[in-house]
Amino acid sequence: MDEKIFVAGHKGLVGSAIKRELEERGYKNLICKSHSELDLEDANSVTKFFDEYKPDYVILSAAKVGGILGNNSYPVEFFVKNMKIQLNVIENAYRTNVKKLIFLGSSCIYPKSAPQPLKEEYLLDGKLEKTNEMYALAKISGLKLCGAYNREYNTNYISVMPCNLYGLNDNYDSQNAHVLPMLIRRFHEAKINNQKEVTVWGTGKPLREFMFAGDLAKCIVFLLENKNASDIGEFINIGTGEEVTIFELANIIKDVVGFMGDITFDNTKPDGTYRKVMDVSKIKSLGWSAKTPLKEGIKIVYQDFLENKNIRKNPIN
Ligand code: GDP
Secondary structure (H helix, E strand, C coil), X not given: CCCCEEEECCCCHHHHHHHHHHHHCCCCCEECCCCCCCCCCCHHHHHHHHHHHCCCEEEECCCXXXXXXXXXXXXXXXXXXXXXXXXXXXXXXXXXXXXXXXXXXCHHHCCCCCCCCECHHHCCCCCCCHHHHHHHHHHHHHHHHHHHHHHHHCCCEEEEEECEEECCCCCCCCCCCCHHHHHHHHHHHHHHXXXXXXXXXXXXXXXXXXXXXXXXXXHHHHHHHHCCHHHHCCCEEECCCCCEEHHHHHHHHHHXXXXXXXXXXXXXXXXXXXXXXXXCHXXXXXXXXXXXXXXXXXXXXXXXXXXXXXXXXXXXX
């Protein structure tokens, strides 16, 4: 409980859930730095930070993330920022003898046409989805680098690849949000403005798996406390193993928000990968599974959205 744990990205969706979970469990020495205090893209600042604070454990949940539109429009930024953050943090963790590091990636690392559900062994078996290829390449590099450190220098770095996530402190930016927060915002604003319909991008047919970030945080702490890289292998999927179509998701959100109008689909917007569901047998075999049902999680998140008006960036279009 007294060990120094650096939660990189503690203001984000995942990092804030991990920070809350660690605090609730009684960890007293969390190290959290805002972006203005520590720029993780800057190698000198990160080196100085590790020398000064000497964390025992590192959870690398800081990343440049975004939905299908942001990823598709800014491939350079999604690659360069993530590569810099990862290299700076992982290299310094090694240099200062961090005992365990947890690296967070994403289910988009898998090939576009990989068999479903996605098993860990399918990594690098085919071409990536174009809309988020550069983000995926950065995350694949990160997990491979952790694996290489483990092999070459006998470190204890664990890479986890979560499915699509949602939770408190999510990003509701109209340009850059993922589907679940974006639809919460769109249905809410349609309800308030008495609109007759809400537009959902794509065909509504793609299948996705959504996990509450609080569940992921519980899993990360479980791994931190109980498992080592040797139990995990190269990396491990974390998800619910359950999927919904975007059409079903839109209807659940419509119901939770209480919007009475219609849903229409905009086929000019991309669908992205058709199906993305994780095989979660490996994490289940280690004794962990997700607990929050989708509709329950969406109710919690909608309440958070109503109470925190400051999280809504940019006017909706
Ligand atoms: P992905 O899982 O990496 O593709 O990320 P997203 O969360 O951005 O998109 C998931 C799916 O939801 C895609 O098929 C999108 O076309 C669809 N979608 C429907 N409406 C929206 C929306 O308003 N915003 C986003 N980001 N995706 C949407």
